[in-house]
Amino acid sequence: MLHGKKVVVVLPAYRAEKTLERTVREIPLDVVDEIVLVDDASSDNTVELSSQLGLRTFTHETNLGYGANQKTCYLEALKLDADIIIMLHPDYQYDPRLVTAMSAMVASGIFDVVLGSRILGSTALRGGMPFYKYVANRILTLFQNLMLSAKLSEYHTGYRAFSRRVLETLPLLANSDDFVFDNQVLTQAIAFEFPIGEISCPTKYFPEASSINFRRSVVYGIGVLATSVLYRLWRWRLVKTRLFSERPTLRLGSRYYHQDERSGRSEAGHEVASNPSG
Numbered sequence: 001m002l003h004g005k006k007v008v009v010v011l012p013a014y015r016a017e018k019t020l021e022r023t024v025r026e027i028p029l030d031v032v033d034e035i036v037l038v039d040d041a042s043s044d045n046t047v048e049l050s051s052q053l054g055l056r057t058f059t060h061e062t063n064l065g066y067g068a069n070q071k072t073c074y075l076e077a078l079k080l081d082a083d084i085i086i087m088l089h090p091d092y093q094y095d096p097r098l099v100t101a102m103s104a105m106v107a108s109g110i111f112d113v114v115l116g117s118r119i120l121g122s123t124a125l126r127g128g129m130p131f132y133k134y135v136a137n138r139i140l141t142l143f144q145n146l147m148l149s150a151k152l153s154e155y156h157t158g159y160r161a162f163s164r165r166v167l168e169t170l171p172l173l174a175n176s177d178d179f180v181f182d183n184q185v186l187t188q189a190i191a192f193e194f195p196i197g198e199i200s201c202p203t204k205y206f207p208e209a210s211s212i213n214f215r216r217s218v219v220y221g222i223g224v225l226a227t228s229v230l231y232r233l234w235r236w237r238l239v240k241t242r243l244f245s246e247r248p249t250l251r252l253g254s255r256y257y258h259q260d261e262r263s264g265r266s267e268a269g270h271e272v273a274s275n276p277s278g
């Protein structure tokens, strides 16, 4: 709890057995109420280890992708009545001790989204980010800032805190099940005018913390460019897109219908659902 708000950390996991315990040990339990792990059908022992560590563990029956994993994470966090939700990768790449600071920025009511930036404070290269990823990050960020009329230091960090409001409002079900999900969420947050804050976060690159190869990075990069261009066209009212839609059926766990209070009750001893012939 932080300022009376329930804090839930979600760990979207894929083959995380080697790094999970280290990550979980450093999560500040004085503010975090629950830790949720969603495993995307890993072939290793992520699920067993997660249960042993006492995490609330969910597992996909088949490998659905990183975006799909986050959809499950956020839905389960909302079901737990979370007020503040922090996504942390279980690959020990981002420092879990910043959960407190990021939660506090959301709890303040000033920000609905807080990013742990590897670019603020220039820790990316020092932490071992491959040079091509660094250059791509800077170029894509520059392009996105121009297209979105925003000023973030990066859009590609996997360390994020959200208010409940933002996860309930954005049409997350319109997003990709793949890596570009991350980028779509931030673009949606900007489209829906949620305030976004940033904090600098040291990062570590080592084999278990980074499995995305060059080809998948290129696919991601193309997705980022497409998302930004789509946003600009939508802003200019040249296209309509589900990505920025206000349709309630695209929201996670949204309650867009309810049972009529007077229906389904038996009155004066009459069974409403009784068999009319008998």
Ligand SMILES: Nc1nc2c(ncn2[C@@H]2O[C@H](COP(=O)(O)OP(=O)(O)O)[C@@H](O)[C@H]2O)c(=O)[nH]1
Binding pocket: 012, 013, 014, 015, 016, 040, 063, 064, 065, 066, 067, 069, 089, 090, 091, 093, 158, 209, 210, 211, 212
């Ligand atoms: N759900 C899911 N997550 C994946 C998959 N492949 C990678 N990930 C996760 O995506 C996140 C980012 O991938 P990672 O290889 O660490 O990328 P990098 O750190 O940006 O180089 C990590 O938390 C991975 O566990 C997958 O097929 N499904």
Ligand SMILES: [Mg+2]
Binding pocket: 089, 091, 093, 209, 210, 211
């Ligand atoms: Mg990683």
